[in-house]
Amino acid sequence: MDERARHLLKSLIEQHIAKGVPVGSRQLARDAGLNISPATVRNVMADLEDEGYLISPHTSAGRIPTHVGYRFFVDALLRVVPLSAESNRLLIHRIGFRAPDAEQVLHAATGILSELTHMAGFVRVPRRATRILRHVDFIALREREVLAIFVTDKGDVENRLIRTEQPFGAAELTQAANFFNATYGGRPLQDVIHNLQRDLQQSRHEMDRILRSAMELGEEMLEEDQQRMLIEGEFQWLDLPELAGSERLRELLAAVRQKRDLVHLLDESMRGSEVRLFIGEESGYAPLSDCSVVSAPYSVDGEVVGVLGVIGPMRMPYQQIIPLVDGTAQLLGRALSQSG
Amino acid sequence: MDERARHLLKSLIEQHIAKGVPVGSRQLARDAGLNISPATVRNVMADLEDEGYLISPHTSAGRIPTHVGYRFFVDALLRVVPLSAESNRLLIHRIGFRAPDAEQVLHAATGILSELTHMAGFVRVPRRATRILRHVDFIALREREVLAIFVTDKGDVENRLIRTEQPFGAAELTQAANFFNATYGGRPLQDVIHNLQRDLQQSRHEMDRILRSAMELGEEMLEEDQQRMLIEGEFQWLDLPELAGSERLRELLAAVRQKRDLVHLLDESMRGSEVRLFIGEESGYAPLSDCSVVSAPYSVDGEVVGVLGVIGPMRMPYQQIIPLVDGTAQLLGRALSQSG
DNA sequence: CTTGGCACTCAACCATCATGAGTGCTAGTA
DNA sequence: TACTAGCACTCATGATGGTTGAGTGCCAAG
Numbered sequence A, B: 001m002d003e004r005a006r007h008l009l010k011s012l013i014e015q016h017i018a019k020g021v022p023v024g025s026r027q028l029a030r031d032a033g034l035n036i037s038p039a040t041v042r043n044v045m046a047d048l049e050d051e052g053y054l055i056s057p058h059t060s061a062g063r064i065p066t067h068v069g070y071r072f073f074v075d076a077l078l079r080v081v082p083l084s085a086e087s088n089r090l091l092i093h094r095i096g097f098r099a100p101d102a103e104q105v106l107h108a109a110t111g112i113l114s115e116l117t118h119m120a121g122f123v124r125v126p127r128r129a130t131r132i133l134r135h136v137d138f139i140a141l142r143e144r145e146v147l148a149i150f151v152t153d154k155g156d157v158e159n160r161l162i163r164t165e166q167p168f169g170a171a172e173l174t175q176a177a178n179f180f181n182a183t184y185g186g187r188p189l190q191d192v193i194h195n196l197q198r199d200l201q202q203s204r205h206e207m208d209r210i211l212r213s214a215m216e217l218g219e220e221m222l223e224e225d226q227q228r229m230l231i232e233g234e235f236q237w238l239d240l241p242e243l244a245g246s247e248r249l250r251e252l253l254a255a256v257r258q259k260r261d262l263v264h265l266l267d268e269s270m271r272g273s274e275v276r277l278f279i280g281e282e283s284g285y286a287p288l289s290d291c292s293v294v295s296a297p298y299s300v301d302g303e304v305v306g307v308l309g310v311i312g313p314m315r316m317p318y319q320q321i322i323p324l325v326d327g328t329a330q331l332l333g334r335a336l337s338q339s340g
Numbered sequence C: 001c002t003t004g005g006c007a008c009t010c011a012a013c014c015a016t017c018a019t020g021a022g023t024g025c026t027a028g029t030a
Numbered sequence D: 001t002a003c004t005a006g007c008a009c010t011c012a013t014g015a016t017g018g019t020t021g022a023g024t025g026c027c028a029a030g
Helices: A003-019 A025-031 A038-048 A067-077 A085-096 A100-118 A170-184 A189-202 A208-225 A232-237 A248-260 A260-268 A318-339 B003-021 B023-031 B036-049 B068-077 B085-096 B102-117 B170-184 B187-200 B206-223 B234-239 B246-259 B258-267 B318-339
Strands: A120-124 A133-142 A143-151 A155-162 A229-231 A276-279 A292-301 A303-313 B120-122 B133-142 B147-154 B155-161 B228-231 B275-278 B291-300 B303-313
Touching: A003 A025, A003 A038, A003 A067, A025 A038, A038 B170, A067 A276, A085 A100, A085 A208, A085 A318, A100 A120, A100 A229, A100 A303, A100 A318, A120 A189, A120 A260, A133 A170, A133 B133, A143 B147, A143 B155, A155 A208, A155 B147, A155 B155, A170 A189, A170 A208, A189 A208, A189 B023, A229 A260, A232 A248, A232 B246, A248 A260, A248 B234, A260 A303, A260 B275, A292 A318, A303 A318, A318 B275, B003 B023, B003 B068, B023 B036, B036 B147, B068 B275, B068 B318, B085 B102, B085 B318, B102 B120, B102 B228, B102 B303, B102 B318, B120 B234, B120 B258, B155 B206, B170 B187, B170 B206, B187 B206, B228 B258, B246 B258, B258 B303, B303 B318
Parallel strands: none
Antiparallel strands: A120 A229, A120 A303, A133 A143, A143 A155, A276 A292, A292 A303, B120 B228, B120 B303, B133 B147, B147 B155, B275 B291, B291 B303
């Protein structure tokens, strides 16, 4: 592909992103800034179409980029602009300076992504598999009901009600918690569960029931964790002419509610530390075949713990979205590192 | 209004609920079962229109009920059918038999409301103002970071990170927690906050900083509580021809995201113990002027703690929705009473 | 009071037509 | 050889106008 073709492709995609309608040869010839006639542009476009970068919705309707075209665009043509001062200030204001607890920071990040991009924003919450168990508490709520509370080193708190067969007194429970903390505290959660399983098989202590339930809670924390994802701003999709009023929108909404496959896709993108794009069919996930996902992993204390980003139409202003997602990921990581 | 007019109004509304289109005199005359000509029906309908129960979208389009019409319908004409055995079984299955923790039960209730009614379901979560403080824990996460955990008698757990100026050791924190529990444990949360404020003004204990933060946390629990509402299934509104593709849908979505006014409306409906309906403009809340809200308060241990229900078009099958919302409220109350 | 009849209204549907944006192709030009 | 002008063709879009059918209001007769 020669220089001129690249320039035209870039110009076409930019126009299509801006306007949302197919771009014709006349307009492209005018706006591309080259002194070139529409006919010449048509020749170039025909070539680009042959090579799979463009497609015509119908015979006389100009061209729109394919996912291959977008891919080439972002890889080879796009110059990512740095985050605007205004956006940056907003990000810092919304994420950086408010860290009362991790959950709220995550919510704030999801919201701000959606607001600034006018698309759906998501945050895959930190996984706790490698988190360290900080503290366990057993509290007697009523007869035969014990509330178990787990705290990890990052301040995540998880709790669960356990029904027991015998009643336990407060003193007994405190003792159990002390034992638990002394034995398993300060170890990674998965180790705790593993050891607990082993230990429970050996001993037949009267506390077994509670410990076993605590173990299940721990397992659940790891398990549930697989699915946890915040998503916000799906309603922004209503504005998009390419989706609006069709079955596709419904499918998409159902898909993000389902979350399962989406989470799988995102876990993929947690490898590496860069912003990553899934354009159209690239995600390999049918309901997303008209959409793009821009994601970036975020790190706490140097370790990648989650991923965030936005989901929107293929036609999205990548040059702004990419730095925004990137910036949000970095700020979120920093905010979480601070807040623990 | 005579017996015949009532019968026709009832029949008209039922047909409109079923079909969603304006009902004309011919069809109404046929389906009402009375041996009456369309012309007669027209006379009756004209009267009903004068009295504000019906309205014509345009000159030749049959009639649809106004919110006054629906109100009369539900108050005077509707015979609520008992919950179908199938729905009841489903409810019990989804809410009754699963009570690992309160949060999940609430989510389950929201989901099942939305699923069974094909509308948006909501659950206003229990308010904790009157809850009794069961247990407080302070855990040192890092230097100068303390995690405070509150547990109420119903098993709600709330946590918050507190930054302190001086570092605290684990022993100190344990001592502080013990003191806190001894002094304030077993009292209603609002009393705790009140007393705490008083006590802090009097004494200048070295623990003040932590206690003050704990107090703030307590206040926040009550505060944030004002806003908490789960809502699910807004996307069901996409199916409705009366809303679809219009600005109204957008407004509605924005309104439920905002929550504030909605929560206010629902708090109103917590007085009393019956199912309550807000039909159209009755809610006094503009974005809901095309919608109805069916709500029912739910009680734990005899005390009303929250309210749940559905939000959908005025044209909803009230005879099924009402018992469903009612039943869900009762089951939820029971489930929460069990699970603590 | 009820009913049949009649004139009228109006949304919805359909076919038709003009418009204009856009294309591919070809032949001529720099 | 690369570019351009011209031309015939395609096709979505939007306007126009007629038809249909459901529905109404009103009136006069039963």
